[in-house]
Structures are given as structure tokens and as C-alpha cells.
Amino acid sequence: MELILADPALSSQPFLPQEKILPTRLYLTREELWAGILDQAAALNITGIMTLPGSKLFSLLLKHPNRWPLTPWLVIPDVYQLARDASRYGTTGAAARKILRLSLWNQLRLGALMLKHPGQAMKLKFELMMNILAASDGFGLGQWPGAEPGVILHHQITDLALAFDQKNFFTLFISAISGMLKARPALATRNFTRLTGLLAKSGDGRAQILTPVNAKGFLMQPDRKTAEAAVRSWKNNGGVLAEFWHLPGSDNIEADAAYIQNLGIAGAIIQIEDLRNTRKKPAIKRLGDSPSPQPSPLKGEGISGAASSS
């Protein structure tokens, strides 16, 4: 199974309180401390690092691309920055500022994306404009010299587009990330069943989907059983990356790992707190050693057996 270590900067409510995330983030302000964590991650068969564009962690990976067998997965856009800018400058102002911060070359690439879809651009279609915003955060990947990186659309943007039934948005995102950024596209969501239902309508099964999958059924809408069936179906498409599979308060990581393995999960997110816990390390390593169904992203746009619930 593919294991991806999460940058604690991405930790979000309700899984960890902000005041508990802070000490870990402060501990990891120095590169050598991060390097120690990445050494441990590589030793446990972790192969990916989920972080933000422009983060210290991504800079470290860029500086030493061959030191660790780790591939970056960038979560875009930086929704907290976007929200702060929107409070200050309004939504349109925030978008304009984001684009103006880009280099001229990347602005031209965005312009080319708009020219490919002139009708949508003229009408300021959500599907195009939000993709432009998201993709503008992904340009940092252009400097990555290693194996094919991943780009994950932040769950708040995925779920906003989903709430408005923007199925073309997802098709455009997947094409832009794989075509323009040459990266593996993934969609993060808290509404997995409904998202796969919408993707089924568009016939696009290429994306990997990052979503909470846990034995408690927490955030597995509309209910655990239905969500489990949808997860099993999606393994034949892009595959599922499980986050929050081992929840704080659970003392049985082996049982939690067995739960996601039985669902045919392609990958799992590992939290730093668990990586630093000696008792949990063997279970993480075993999970990394375990086989998982090979997703077939970007081989074609067909879809296989997606849940029809929406």
C-alpha cells in the first residue's frame, strides 16, 4: 500500500486541536529535524509526502530530491491563505492577487488554459476560474525533478464544486493537472459517495480520491455501509487514499489498518504523531508492505462500477 506522510501544517479540525498541532509545527521549524522525520518515514516504506506549495518541507525535498525515495503530493489551493485574502480583498480581489503573485511564465500558462476554453472564460465559469486559482498554486511542482508527483485538490474546494454539481470542473482539473503540471491528480473530499456518483455521471474515473475512511464511520456520508460500498467500487478506478483511518483515541492501530486493507484501499495518510510513536511503527511498516490494488489513473477516461448514489 502506498503510504503518504502528512505535513502537520495540513492537520485540520476536528481531528486535532490547533493548540496540539502547534508544538509539532514548532519542533519542525529546522531542516535537520525534518530530515530526521523523513529518514524515519523512508525506513517505514512511506513513499509520499503530503504538503503545501511553498512549505519548508517541500523546499527541503526540492533541495535534496535524491536523498529520500519520497514523492511530493501538493495540496492546492492554500485555502487558509485564500480565505484570509478574501476577507481582506473580497473573493475577486483574492483571486487577482493570487494570479499576480505568479511569475510571468506561469501567468502565460494560465492564459493558455483560458484560451483553450474561451467560452467558459468569457462567462467566468466556476469550473474554469476555480481551476485557474487551484492550478496557480501547483506551479511550484514544475521544479520537482523526481518521479511523478501528485496534486490533491483541497477538500473544501472539491466539496464546494460538488455542492454546486460542477462535474465539468473535475474533468478540467484532472486534465489540467495531468496535462499542464504532468502530475497525478487527486481529489480530497468529505463526501466520497456523492463525489463518485457525480464522477460516474461524467464518466471520468481517473482521479485518486482522498477521503476519511475509518471503522467509526466518521465523515463517511451518508452512512458507513454505503460509503464502504463506494470505496470498494472506486478501487477499480483511480483508487482511494484513506485519511483519518486511525483516529485519535483509538488504541488499536492494527485493527484500523486491517479495516482499510479489507476495503482495498490504494494508499493511506500517516500522521506525524503516529510516525513518532514507537508502538505504532511496526503496524505502519506492515501496512506499507501490504499489497494494494493498483489504480490505473490516466489510462483512460472510462469508469468502473462507481456508486450511483448522489
Add this chain to the structure above:
Amino acid sequence: MNKVKIALAGLGKIGLLHLSILKNIKNAEVVALMDKETGAAKRQIEGLGLDIPVFDSVERMIEETQPDGLVACVPPAVNKAMAQACLAKGISLFIEKPMAGSLQDALAMTGLVPSQDAPAHAVGYMVAHYPLVQKAQELLKQNHLGQIRHYRASLYLAEVFERHEGWRQNPAISGGGAVAIVGSHLLYLVQSFFGLPHEVRARAIRLFAQVEDIACATLEHENFFGDLHVSWSRPGYRDMGFNISVEGTEGFLELNEASLAVFRYQDHQKDGWQVYYPWDITTNAPDHLEPGQMGYWAQDNDFIQAISERRPAKVTWEDGLKTQKLIEAIYRSSRIQGRGFALAELG
């Protein structure tokens, strides 16, 4: 079942979030939108492929579409005008927090609510809908900690680190800074857990602009007191983080956005902690569309069902008014260099 007809005013980031939720509540129908930037709002709505009329005036929107309820996502100083437009027509009104730009406005708004057959009215303190908050409220109501002796409450956000322009920094529109705009969530929790104090001693600190960025306060209740700290200039808090710890004669409680820990002194010899997590006490709702930001779906759904069932919403304007009194008391005390300000003076 007749659908609840909803209008929404203000299509900024929060307005868009509410629209995305309201559109997905089964017995709600969004019939109209209003934004002072009508052209941009129309383009945004057309860009989403939605066919909902956009108005430039709330009165005209109400006149033409006759909604059952209105969700107002506008700056606090505009809420009074929203209330005047809605309540005269018997329309339910949800307003984003804080309730108003001033205590005077909040009092005027509650004065508009008829004493009988009042339409549902709500304030957007989404923290009230966190399952852990509800559990803590329940335990405190049951006197699980015995008599309260002291509490400490803090709320932090990493948002303001330089001088900003915009309505949030204009007290005439925002009604204040960190205390009113983000700290009001914590003040709502404090008043709902412990009631209103009789006296407040507070200091507010400005780092960057015309409004406060940090505030500290001591709240004196009848038999106990609380300490409060609020900042929107706190590095490291990408998401809003809060913490409330309560010391009682029989136990201790600590609540934050991710867990609720309770310790009963009588159980000290057998590891007396009981910890609750959201996944222990949350149930999935079949038609719930999770927006990824806690509490928002639950509060919008509560408002719609309150209209439909003709019952009060979970967070009423009375709750909003109490919170507004606390905001005012903190500002009044800070204006007299932290000397005690009695809430009785507020009427």
C-alpha cells in the same frame, strides 16, 4: 412537503458557503440572492450554472420573491436593516455573527421580534452545533463538575499580522476587531455555559489598525470568575482554535474543537479522565453534505427546520443579544483602562 423558500444576502466567501449548503438541504429552495455588487454577483451565479435572480436591494428581493426566510451574510452594521426589512413582513432571519454592529442595534433588533408567533430567527454561532460543545453544555447543566469555581477560555486565529484595509478594520461597519469578529464565538460559548457575568474587567490591544487585535478579560460571576484571552494575530493557528477549561468543586473539564476531557476528582485513583471525540458522539445524517467546515451544515439545516416546524432556532437572537452585551462590556471596560464595568449598566 412544501419547501422552505430562502433568500440570501451577501455573496462573499461566507455567503457562497451558505449558498452551497442551502442548495443541498432537501426541503429548502433558494429563490433569490442579493448583493450590492450586483453585476459581479450575477456573473458568479451564472458561472455556477445557477438560475437564481440577483437583486440590488433586500426590500425589492423580498417584495418580488416572498421568501419564508433570509440568510444574511453581510457586515454586522447592516444586520439591523436586514431585520427591519424581514421582521415587518414576518420573514425569518438568520444573521452571521456577531448579531449587530453595536449593542444599540442588537437591542433595536430584538425589539422588532413580536412576542407571539415570532418567525424563527438565528445567529451564526456555528460552534453551538459542534457535538462536543453540546456534550459540554449537557454536562455543565447536570452539574457534573459540582459548583463552578473558575474557567479559562481562549480563542486564537492567525489572520492579522499587518495593517489591513477593509470593512473588518472599520469599527463603524464591523462593530469591532478580534473580539467582535472572531472572539464572539468564544463569548457565545461563555454566556451559554455560565450565563452573563455581573462585571467585566478587560484590556484591548491594537497592534495594527483602528480595531483591537488582542483582548484579555476577567469576567466576575456571582460565585466564580473566568479569564478570557482572544487574538486574531496569533501565529500558528491556521484554523480557529479555542480552549475552555472549567474548574468545579467536583471535577475539571477541558474542551477544544477536537476533544472534550472530563475529570471527576472522586475518580482520581483510577485514572478519572473521560475523553469524548467528535466521532464518539456524531451521527451521520442521510442528506448531509459535509462542507468540510464544522457546524455550518448543522446550523443552516437547523434554521430551515426551525422555519418549517415553526419552532425557535438553536441560537436565537436572545443568545445573540447576550453575546453582544459581553462584547460591549469588554469594549467599555477597556476604554476605562481595565477598570470594572458592571453589565447592569447595559440595561
